[in-house]
Amino acid sequence: MKKLLLAFSALLGLVVCGSPLQAEAAMQAPTNSEPVSFYDKVIKMRFNVIDEDAATIAVAKRKTGDAGFLESLYYEGDIALPNKVEYNDKTYRVVAIADSAFYNCKDLTSITFNKGLETIGKNAFDFCTSLDDDIRLSGNIKEIGYLAFNNCVKLASINIGKQVTTIDDGAFAKTGCPVTLDADNPNFMQTDFIIFQPKEGRLIYIDPQATTLQMPANISIIGDYAAANCKKLETLNLHEGIKKIGYQAFVACYGLSSVELPASLEEIGEAAFKYTIRLQSIKIAEGNTHFKVENKALLTADGKQLLAYPTALQEDEVKIPEGVEVIGEGTFASTVIKKVTFPESLKEVGASAFHQCVNLTEVNLPDATKKIGTQAFALCEKIRKLHVGPNLEEIGKYCFFMDTALVQLYFNRKTPPYIPYTLMGCFSAESEKNGTLYVPFGALNAYKSNVEYNEFKNIVEHDFTSASLVQQDAPFAVSVANGELSIAVSAPSAITIFTLDGANVWQAVVNATETVSLPAGSYIIKSENSSKKVVVY
Known part of the structure; x- marks a missing residue:
């Protein structure tokens, strides 16, 4: 309810600021690093001043107060960019589209570029899902920014003119349309299904119709999002000389079944193989010193990042x-796993790491974990059950969104982990209504007074001693009383006790029962085939 009231207040502020009594154009002073900008109400566009002396400006996204009463802040319909704009008795030339200017303008249907346009900024048309033009990057257009046309899924085609000098990664990601390059462009090349920059050796774009990937030998970098949504790509055998795979380079390549990485590979971006739901094997060429495969997982050579x-x-x-x-971003997203055993060394779970794992029933994170990423x-x-330890500092936005069965939440931390505020919150309404949030003794008021946790109807204090945390699926049992740890076995077993840092603090063959006095802290108890974590208070 509190979140809904906040949202309503924000909407009310938008309506009040969007008064029809605005002047024809108003200059807005910059805040922090924002550029000087003004809004022209006649053509209903905002502009950022690039260079006052040169009188150049960029089309920018609208701001609260620009639109009239109940008007959308997003640009809509058919938009034609002006060549010049008059403001305060001065004529400005429109030479750029600013970063994110048309971002998420889902009702934008066409765009007509002006003759003087030189630069299209990063994310300029990102998520313009109704834009269905044939895009011609001709005239004076020289620079295309990062993710400029990302997710423009209805585009009919894109043509890159001979004058274009810069194309950043992901510029045409997830468009799904044919992208062609003028043959006389001296800065880029197109062969079969790919577009690349020969001077940098950077692969920019792979046509979504590609089933195999054949690249010139001089390509050493696969750019961010280069093969995003190439659903027909089945195998990936990268040639020696490839040094870098960019962020989400092969995201949503649903048909990809095998990956072979060369010895020359030095860098792999986050989520490079996210949502490759048919991937069955990952291999690394002998001699690669940067990565390894262990337990089928692709790891950095030091084993610290999955x-x-x-x-x-x-x-x-x-x-x-x-x-x-x-655990890297999107690593296990959309898999069928039911159970995950996390290592005691785990410090961070990346964004979307287990997103949409619809069969997963329990999450038991180790004490070392400090951060859980967005979604x-x-x-x-x-x-149904979540356990987090005393060192968890941050939980990302929408982390447990729509996890409606989550009803047992054990938070063994006296200070509530930080959660960035969002309208939809981090937990499902069902969890907040039907679930129980267990917190340490003395922490009840801290959680009840925190806006991201106080929607839980049931917040109770809980005894987080080792006895309450013992796993009974191992061939030995453990209990703690008065600072002493008792180990019971059904048959003689070699037992070792380690600190979380790996130091061996006790070792013996236990025949029946054994009592060990240990300082307060967290420990790992291991037999030949099993292990468990305990906390001594």
């Missing part, structure tokens, strides 16, 4: 190797 996993293996249970500190466990509709 980058990718063959998501099509149909495995019920996944055990993440000990030593992994970071990390969103749309995991069967998760």
Whole structure:
């Protein structure tokens, strides 16, 4: 209810600021690093001043107060960019489209570029899902920014003129339309299904109709989003000489079944193989010193970061190797796994790491975990139980969004982990209504007074001793009383106790029961085939 009231207040502010009594044009002073800008109400466009002396401006996104009463702040319909704009008795030339100027303008249907346009900024038309033009990047257009036309899914075609000198990564990502390059462009080349920059050796774009990837030998960089949504691509065997794979380079390549990486590869961007739902194997050429495969997972050579996993293996249970500190973005997204065993070394779960894992039922994060990323466990509709340790500092936006079965939440931290405010919140309404949030003794008021947790109807204090956390699926049992740890076995077993840093603090063969006195802290108890974590208070 509080979040809805805040949202209503924001809407009310928008309506009041959008008064029809605005002047024909108003200059807006910059705040912090924002450029000087003004709004022309006649043509209903905002402009950023690029260079006052040269009288050049860029089309910019509208701001609160620009639109009239109940008008949308987003540009709509058919837009034609002017060549010049008059303001305060001065004529300005329109030479650019600013970053994110038309971002998320879902009702924008066509755009006509002016003759003087030179630059299209990053994310300029990102998510303009109704834009259905034939885009001609001709005339004076020289620079196309990062993700400029990303997700413009209705575009009929894109043509890159001979005068274009700069194309940033992802400029045409997820458009799905044919992209052609004028043959006399001296800065880029097009062969078969790809467009690349020969001087940098950078692959920019792969046609979504490609089933295999054949690249010139001088390509060493696969840019961000280069093969995004190439659903027909089945195998990936990269040639020696490839040094870098960019962010989300092969995201949503649904047909990709195998990946072979060369010895020359030095860098792999986050989420490079996110949503490759048919991926069955990842191999690395002998001699690569930057990456390795362990337990089928693609890891950095030091084993600290998990980058990718063959998501099509149909495995019920996944055990993440000990030593992994970071699970990368989107690593297990949309897989069928039911159970994950996290290593005690884990410090961070990346954004969307387990997004839409619809069979996952429980999440038990180790004490070392400090951060859970945005949407990390969103749309995991069967998760019922969550346990986080005392070192968790931050939970990302929408982390447990639509996890309607999540009713047991154990937060072993006295200070509520930080959650960035969002209108929809981090947890589902069902969790807040039907679930129970367990918190340490003395932390009840801290959680009840926190806006991201106080919507829970049931917040109760809980005894987070080792006895309450013991896992009974191992071949030995553990309990704690008065600072002493008791180990019971059904048959003689070699037992070792480690600190979370890996230091061996006790070792013996236990025949029946054994009592060990230990300082307060967290420990790992291991037998030959099993292990469990305990906390001594």
